Amino acid sequence: MSTHIKILKQVIQKYSSPMTLNYPSSIDKKRMYSQIPEGLRGFLERDEEKCVGCRACYMVCSGRATKIFDTADKRTVQVFHFRCTYCAHCEECCPEDAIKLTSKFELAVTDRNDPKAYVNTDLKMLSCKACNKPYLPEKMQKRVFERLSEKINPKVKGVVVEDYHKTEGFCPECKRVRGVLLDTHTKKHIWLEVV
Amino acid sequence: MGLIDRARIYSPWVYHLHCGGCNGCDIETLAALAPRFDVERFGIQLVASPRHADILLATGCVPKQFIPMVKRVYNQTPDPKVVVAIGGCACGGSLFYDEDPENYAILGSPDMLIPVDVYVPGCAPKPEQIINGVVQGILKLNEKATRRSK
Amino acid sequence: MVDHVFTILSIALIIPISLFLGVMYSFLIRKLSARFQWRVGPIVRMYGDLAPVIGSTRIWQPLYDILKLFGKDALIPSTAHKRLFTWSPYLSLFFSFAAVLFIPFPGLPLLSGTPYSLIIASYLLIASILFTILGPAASGSPWGAIGARREVELFLVAELSFVASLFVVAVTKGTLVISELAGFVGSIPMMLVTALAGITMFAAMLGKLHIKPFDMPEAECEIVAGPYTEYSGKLLGTYFLAKVFVLYNMVALFIAVFLPPLSSSVLWLPLYVVAALVLIFLLAVVHVLNPRYTIAKALMWYTKIIVPLVIVGFIAAFFLRVVA
Numbered sequence: 001m002s003t004h005i006k007i008l009k010q011v012i013q014k015y016s017s018p019m020t021l022n023y024p025s026s027i028d029k030k031r032m033y034s035q036i037p038e039g040l041r042g043f044l045e046r047d048e049e050k051c052v053g054c055r056a057c058y059m060v061c062s063g064r065a066t067k068i069f070d071t072a073d074k075r076t077v078q079v080f081h082f083r084c085t086y087c088a089h090c091e092e093c094c095p096e097d098a099i100k101l102t103s104k105f106e107l108a109v110t111d112r113n114d115p116k117a118y119v120n121t122d123l124k125m126l127s128c129k130a131c132n133k134p135y136l137p138e139k140m141q142k143r144v145f146e147r148l149s150e151k152i153n154p155k156v157k158g159v160v161v162e163d164y165h166k167t168e169g170f171c172p173e174c175k176r177v178r179g180v181l182l183d184t185h186t187k188k189h190i191w192l193e194v195v
Numbered sequence: 196m197g198l199i200d201r202a203r204i205y206s207p208w209v210y211h212l213h214c215g216g217c218n219g220c221d222i223e224t225l226a227a228l229a230p231r232f233d234v235e236r237f238g239i240q241l242v243a244s245p246r247h248a249d250i251l252l253a254t255g256c257v258p259k260q261f262i263p264m265v266k267r268v269y270n271q272t273p274d275p276k277v278v279v280a281i282g283g284c285a286c287g288g289s290l291f292y293d294e295d296p297e298n299y300a301i302l303g304s305p306d307m308l309i310p311v312d313v314y315v316p317g318c319a320p321k322p323e324q325i326i327n328g329v330v331q332g333i334l335k336l337n338e339k340a341t342r343r344s345k
Numbered sequence: 346m347v348d349h350v351f352t353i354l355s356i357a358l359i360i361p362i363s364l365f366l367g368v369m370y371s372f373l374i375r376k377l378s379a380r381f382q383w384r385v386g387p388i389v390r391m392y393g394d395l396a397p398v399i400g401s402t403r404i405w406q407p408l409y410d411i412l413k414l415f416g417k418d419a420l421i422p423s424t425a426h427k428r429l430f431t432w433s434p435y436l437s438l439f440f441s442f443a444a445v446l447f448i449p450f451p452g453l454p455l456l457s458g459t460p461y462s463l464i465i466a467s468y469l470l471i472a473s474i475l476f477t478i479l480g481p482a483a484s485g486s487p488w489g490a491i492g493a494r495r496e497v498e499l500f501l502v503a504e505l506s507f508v509a510s511l512f513v514v515a516v517t518k519g520t521l522v523i524s525e526l527a528g529f530v531g532s533i534p535m536m537l538v539t540a541l542a543g544i545t546m547f548a549a550m551l552g553k554l555h556i557k558p559f560d561m562p563e564a565e566c567e568i569v570a571g572p573y574t575e576y577s578g579k580l581l582g583t584y585f586l587a588k589v590f591v592l593y594n595m596v597a598l599f600i601a602v603f604l605p606p607l608s609s610s611v612l613w614l615p616l617y618v619v620a621a622l623v624l625i626f627l628l629a630v631v632h633v634l635n636p637r638y639t640i641a642k643a644l645m646w647y648t649k650i651i652v653p654l655v656i657v658g659f660i661a662a663f664f665l666r667v668v669a
Contacts, residue, residue: 004634011381011633020233020385023323024330025392034323035231063289063318082287085318108315108328110335112287112306117316202412205400230384235375237399238387238406243565244488246420246577249413273418273577333399340416 057090210248216255220282419578424485433480452611492571503552
């Protein structure tokens with residue numbers, strides 16, 4: 001009986017102020033609309049400017065939500081929200097910081113193919129000069145070159161950049177065939193004074 | 196709109212159909228029914244028998260052992276009915292299932308067995324999102340009922 | 346002739362009134378228990394931005410539930426005894442509605458002046474509950490059978506204390522006609538005995554209406570939906586409608602028996618409403634504060650506390666009658 005009285009006291013205390021959120025309606029300003037904790041991992045957003053299509057997110061995706069489709073002139077990087085587990089591995093590993101998990105979470109669709117359930121980024125593909133096969137997004141090649149020239153030892157930079165321009169526009173296969181043209185080819189035994 | 200059609204929108208009863216998976220979505224579904232989000236405000240009630248239900252809340256991917264039960268629960272629900280798939284597993288298979296390589300134990304998402312009307316993705320979805328999905332389900336239910344009466 | 350016309354008119358009038366009050370009572374129990382649980386419950390004034398889509402109020406929630414069930418398919422299991430299964434909801438509704446006619450409402454004496462109306466009313470209520478046992482037992486579902494069995498066990502003790510506490514009042518006042526209860530003014534010991542009978546009647550109501558400590562027949566987390574497991578569509582809606590009428594009946598009967606003047610004249614209507622609200626409030630408080638008992642514990646509770654109390658009341662009433 002004493003527990004009943006204890007419960008009754010609590011019941012009466014809170015009678016006039018229920019703890020229910022105001023969720024679907026935003027009119028009542030007195031009560032909270034919805035509770036979004038700090039650091040909530042919601043749907044991801046991809047910055048189309050920054051994304052280079054490097055497939056890093058595809059490699060780490062735990063729910064296999066990220067898929068990559070290559071066609072003749074474009075690469076589509078796609079995230080399917082239905083399969084996404086919000087693990088944020090892609091956000092962690094993205095070399096260009098293009099992927100951000102937002103705090104948006106509202107989504108209810110009636111169709112699997114609803115465009116709202118997908119995040120797509122289209123990238124222009126480069127085709128090989130020799131064999132005409134698509135091999136790399138244009139942006140990625142540019143960005144790889146930029147990174148390379150930033151990080152490389154300044155003493156060998158000239159030779160490497162020259163070599164890069166020699167085989168620019170060839171797919172890895174064709175590049176291998178033309179490898180003998182390069183000054184940095186291992187068989188040429190070019191001795192660079194690297195300290 | 197007739198009185199019964201209006202009543203259908205006002206009192207959708209949900210049945211919690213757990214098809215497998217990790218229980219995360221079940222916890223969130225029950226949180227949506229609890230005082231913090233209290234769906235009884237809109238007349239939504241959790242019922243214990245599929246025969247009373249209007250909306251089936253399907254959570255989780257379907258293990259192969261569970262196929263007959265899912266089908267049976269779906270058939271036991273009287274028309275008009277709506278299935279709301281809750282969570283990544285119920286929508287697309289998520290971690291547990293992929294076309295290739297095929298899983299020896301898990302069939303995939305429930306929409307391979309029963310027609311799903313509303314998808315609520317998330318791993319696990321927030322209770323708000325579930326409420327949102329159920330509201331979509333209610334609208335769909337009304338649509339189905341009017342189509343049936345014609 | 347005039348009397349007959351008035352009776353027929355009042356019967357026509359009691360249908361909407363009892364439905365309205367029954368729906369209101371069940372709404373209030375839902376709303377109050379929701380507020381006691383720190384949540385909002387069926388919303389009275391819908392949020393302005395949502396009102397155009399999903400309706401402006403949920404006061405009629407129990408009625409909407411029933412109406413919606415009438416718009417759904419009814420499935421009949423192949424294992425069921427078809428005739429009993431389909432007819433028992435309607436019979437349950439019939440008896441619970443028939444009981445409405447024997448219980449007076451302020452300004453509408455109805456058939457409460459017929460001889461033995463107290464016995465008729467209690468029998469009709471028992472018959473209504475009997476058909477919530479027979480239908481599920483005929484469904485062929487194990488859950489329905491378990492629910493029906495629990496219902497029977499609860500029915501035995503709750504019904505015993507219900508009928509006995511009615512008879513305590515009948516013995517003290519020396520009449521079995523509901524409308525004659527009002528005219529009788531007893532001495533103070535008689536009032537005390539009546540109050541005791543009121544308490545036991547309240548306890549019996551808990552069992553009959555499946556208020557929380559005694560809701561094991563429809564225990565959702567144990568036996569699916571108990572007696573109603575196999576019912577769907579309009580059959581289930583009929584059962585729920587019968588439940589609404591039973592709730593109205595119990596409240597009206599309680600007031601008619603223990604506060605008899607309140608249901609004798611239209612002038613008492615405000616007080617009648619207040620008394621009904623207080624009763625509903627008490628039911629809601631009990632509903633919220635208690636966990637569900639096991640069936641054995643409920644039986645023990647009734648047989649050890651309520652039934653002895655009723656017997657004491659009965660002996661006291663008998664003694665008072667003989668002495669007086």
